[in-house]
Amino acid sequence: MTADNPFESLPRNAANHAALSPTSFLAWSGGVYPDRVALVHGTLRRTWGETYRRCRQLADALTRRGIGKSDVVAIMAPNIPATYEMHFAPAMAGAVLNALNVRLDADTLAFMLDFGGAKMVMVDRQFAPVMAEAIAKLDTPPVVVDIDDPEYDGDEAPIGEIEYEALVAEGDPAFDWQLPEDEWNAISLNFTSGTTGNPKGVVYHHRGAYLNAMTNAMAWDMPTHAVYLWTLPMFHCNGWCFPWTIAAKAGTNVCLRQVAAEPIIDAMARHRVSHYCGAPIVHSMLVNADADQLARIEQTVHGLVAGAAPPAAMIEGMEGIGFSLTHVYGLTETYGPAALCAKHDDWATLSLEARVEKNARQGVRYPTQAALTVVDRETGAEVPHDGETLGELVFAGNIVMKGYLKNPEATAEAFEGGWYHTGDLGVVEADGYIRIADRAKDVIISGGENISSLEVESVLSRHPAIAASAVVARPDDKWGETPCAFIQLREGETATEDEIIAYCRERMAHFKCPRTVVFGPLPTTSTGKVQKYELRTSAAELGA
Template sequence: MSANPYNTDLDRTPANYQPLTPLMFLERAATVFPEHTAIIHGPLRRSYAAFYARARQLGSALSHRGITRGDTVSALLPNTSAMLECHYGVPMCGAVLHSINTRLDAAIIAFQLDHAMSKVVIVDSEFMPLMQEALALCSVQPLLIEVDDPVYEGARIKTEAVDYDSFIADGDAEFAWLMPEDEWDAISINYTSGTTGDPKGVVSHHRGAYLLAQGNALTTTMGKHAVYLWTLPMFHCNGWCFPWTLSAIIGTHVCLRQVRADQIWNALADEGVTHLCGAPIVMSLMISAPADVQRPLDQTVQFFTAAAPPPEKLLADMKTAGFEVTHLYGLTETYGPAVVNDWHQSWSELPHDEQSRLKSRQGVRYLPLEGLNVLDPETLEPVPHDGETMGEVMFRGNVVMKGYFRNPDATRKAFEGGWFHSGDLGVVHPDGYIQLKDRSKDVIISGGENISSIEVEEALYRHPAIAVTAVVAMPDEKWGETPCAFIELAEGAEIDTDALRQWCRDQLAPYKVPRKFVLTEIPRTSTGKIQKFALREQAKSLC
C-alpha cells in the first residue's frame, strides 16, 4: 500500500500544531478583555488581567519551590477565588491538580495524599484542623500553604503553614508558564468515592479538559459574558470543567463558600446570574426558602442538574420561579457531564406528565464525546432501542479519563472491549435517548427477578407527600432480596406506611412493592448524591 501523499513533507511544526489545553482560555480572556470582571467573591471583584497575573504568580511560586511536570499539588478549598487560581496556576508549572472533597474524613484524605504522592497542599483556614489530622496519618510530607479567605468568619488555628497570598506574591506575574509537552499530559486527578474499597484516582488530561470545557459552553448555550454561580463544588470533577469554560466565553464566576438559600437568591438577583449547576437538593433548598428570602428575577436562569431526575412538582416550581432545568449525566471518569437531555421545541407542546417523562431521561452524548451506547456487558452488543431492554451504559472518546492512577488492573477492567464501562444500567428509547435504570450494584434481585430501584423511586416520587426517597435491597430469607424504601416527607406532610404501600401497589407489580418503608433523613454526599451504600447497611439491620 502506498504512503498517504498528504502526509509527505507536511509535518507537525510549532507553526501548525500546539497541544490543546484549557490554560489558553485564560490567556486569551486576559489579553482580549483584561478589565472584564472574572471573579466575584464577597466584596472582591477581580478582572481577567488580575486573575491571569495571580495564576501565573502561583505557577511561578510553585516552580521556584521545585514543583514541576508530573508533581501533584493538592487543594482542600471551598468555592473561592483561590480554588479558581489553582485550576490554572497548578498546571501552569506542569503539575497535576488534586482537588479534595471538603467533607471527607481525615483517614480518606490521608490515603489520597499518599496515593497521589502530594508535594504541596493548599488549604483553606476552615479546613486546616482536618488537614492537620490527615497529615498526621500520612507518609508524605508536603509543603503546607494556608488560604486565609476574608469571607470566612469562623475560627482559625495557628500553624506553621505558608500564607497563600505571601506565597504567590513571590511569584512572577509574567511567568512564562509551561504548555503541556503533550495534550495527553495529566492536568488533574480526582478520586472516586471508594464506597466499595479504596478510592480510585481518576486521571484527566489537557485535551479532554479543553474539549469538555468548550462542550459545556455549547451544550448549555452559554453566551459571551455569561454569569455563573458556584453552587456545584469545584472539587467535584473539577467543577465539571466549568472553571475553564468560563474563561473560554469570558464569563464571570460568582463564588459561594457555602450553599445557602439566602446567598443563592441574593447572587441570582444582584449579580445577574445566568447559569448554575447542582443536584436536585440544591433546587429543593432554593424553592423551599421562605418567601422573604426568594427574590424576583429579571432573567431566565439555566439550571443544570445531575443525579436522579427531579420530581415533577420540583420541576414545575423551578419553571414558575424563572428557571429552565436541563438534566445532565456523567461520571468522574468522563470529566463530569458527557450526556445531555437535549430538549426538542416540539416537546414543550406536550402535556405536562409527558414532558416530565421525557425530562427524566438522561439523553444523548455531548458534542465532544465520540461514543455513547447501552451494551450487553457480556457480548458488547448494543441493546434494542425499545426502552425496555437493559444493558450497561458505556462511553468512548476524548473526554474519557486516561485511567486510574497507579491501578492498572482497575484501568484494564474499566476499558475492556474498547469502551469505558460505567457500571450504570440503562435502556435506549426508539429516538436514541438513553435512560438510566440503576447502578449495577443497586439492582434488587428478588426471587430471580431484577427490580430497578429507580422505577420504584419514580413511583414514590409521584406521591405529593414525598420530598426525597431512595430504594435499596434488603435481605430476605425467602426471596433473597426485597426493596426497602427510605423516605423524607415534604415539609408539613404526613402519611403512614400502609398508605405508602397501597400507593405502590396501585402503580407497581406486586413483587416490586417495598417490604418496608422507613421515614428518616437520607444521608447524602457533599455533592448531593444519596449514599445508598449507607442505606443498604441500615436495611440489613431492619431484617
C-alpha cells in the same frame, strides 16, 4: 513529497499545531477582556486581567519552590477564588491539581495525599483541624499553605508555613508559562468516592479538560459573559470542568462558601446569575424555597442537573418557578457531564407529563465525545433501540479519563472491549436517546423480577409529604429481596408507613412497591448524592 501519498509530506509544526489545554482559555479572556469581572466573592471583585496575572504569578511561585512536571499540588477549600485560581496555576507550571473533597475524614484525606504523592497542599482555615490530623499520619508530609479567606469568620489556627497570598507574592506575574509539550499530560487527579474500599485516583489530561470545558458551553448554548454561580463543588470532577468553561466564555464566577437556599437565592438576585449546576437535591432546595424570596429573581436562570433520572416532581417544580433545566449525565471518569438530554423545539408543545418524561432521560453523547451506547453485559453487543432491552451504558472518546492512578488492573477492567464501562444499566429508546434504569448494584431482584429503585423513587417524589427518598434492597426469606424505602419528609409534614405503601400500590405494580418504609434524614455526599451504600447497610441490619 512521497509519490504514494503527498498529504503525508505536510508535517506538524509550531505554526500549525498546539497542544489543547484549558489554560489557554485564561490567556484569552485575560487578554481580550482584561477589565471584565472574573470573580465575585463577598466584597471582592477581580477582573480577568488580574486573574490571569495572579495565576501566572502563582505558577511561577510554585516553580520556584520546586513544583514541576507531574508533581501533585492539592487544595482543601470550598468554592472561593483560591480554588478557582488553582485550576490554572499548577497546570501552567506543568503540575497536576488534586482538589480534595471538603467533607472527607482525616484517614481518607491522608490516603489521598499519600497515594497521589502531593508535594504541596493549600488549606482553607475552616478545614485546618481535619487536615492537621490527616497530615500528621503521613511519613512524608507536603508543604502546607494556609488560605485565610476574609469571608470565613472561624477562629481555627493556621497549620501551614506560609499564607496563600504570601505564596502568590513570591512569583512573577509576567511568568513565561508554556502549554504542555503533550496534551495527553495529566492536568488533574480526582478521587472516586471509595464506597467499596480505598478511593481510586482518576487522572484527567489537558486535551479532555479542554474539550469538555468547550462542550459544556456549546451543549448548554452558554453566551459570552454568562454569570455562573458556584453551587457545584469545584472539587467534584473539577467542577464538571466549568472553571475552564467560564474562562473560555469570559464570564463571571460568583463564589459561594455555603450551599443553602438563602445564600443561593440572594446571589442569584444580587448578581443576576444566569447559570448554575448541581445534583437534584440542590434544585429541589430551590423548588421548596419561600416564594417571596424566589420572586427576587427576575432573570431566566439556567440549571444543569446530573445523575440518574431526576425526580419528576423536581422537573415539574423547576418549570413552575420559571427555571430552565437541562439534564446531563456523566461520571468522575468522564470529566463530569459527557452526555445530555438535548432538547427539541417540538417538545414545548407536549403535555407537562410528556415533557418531564422526555427531559428525565440521560440522552445522547456530548458532541466531542466519540460514542455513547448501551451494550449487553455478556456479549458486548449493542442492545436494540426498543426502550426495553437492558444493558450497560458505555463511553468512548476524548473525554474519558487517562485511567486510574497506580491501578493497572482497575484501568484494564474499566476499558475492557474498547469502552469505558460505567456500571449503569439502561435502555436505548427509538429516537436513540438513552435512559438509565438503575445502577447495576441498585437493581432489586425480588422473586426473580428486576425492580428499578429509580422507578420507585420517581413515584415517591410525587407524594406531597416527601422531600426526598431512596430505595434499596432489604433481604427477604421468601422473595430474596424486597424494596425498602428511606424517606425524608418535608418540614411540618407527617406520613405513616402504611400510607406510603398504599400510595405506591395505587401507582405501580404491587411487586415493585416498598415493603418497608424508614423515616429520617438521608445521608448524602458533598455533592448532594444519596449515599445508598449506607442505606444498603441499614436495610441489611433490619434483617430478613
